[in-house]
Amino acid sequence: xxxxxxKTGGKVEPLRxxxxxxxxxxxxxxxxxxxxxxRCRTLDLSRxxxxxxxxxxxxxQTKADGTED
Ligand SMILES: [Zn+2]
Numbered sequence: 211x212x213x214x215x216x217k218t219g220g221k222v223e224p225l226r227x228x229x230x231x232x233x234x235x236x237x238x239x240x241x242x243x244x245x246x247x248x249r250c251r252t253l254d255l256s257r258x259x260x261x262x263x264x265x266x267x268x269x270x271q272t273k274a275d276g277t278e279d
Contacts, residue, residue, distance in 0.1 A: 231238050233250035245251040 231246035236246040238244045242251050
């Protein structure tokens with residue numbers, strides 16, 4: 211039988227670079243990427259919902275709708 215030798219034990223490069231969880235700084239898990247757990251994900255989401263995140267909105271204050279006088 212011709213079985214191809216499977217190299218194991220070599221360097222396994224991750225598909226994604228693991229980056230720390232933005233909530234707690236722990237290594238993120240693949241399931242909850244980029245967070246480490248569902249808890250941190252929920253935390254982040256709730257923060258969004260609470261409006262703590264300042265979303266940069268480039269809204270022109272000079273709205274040209276001053277036609278009603
Ligand atoms: Zn976390």
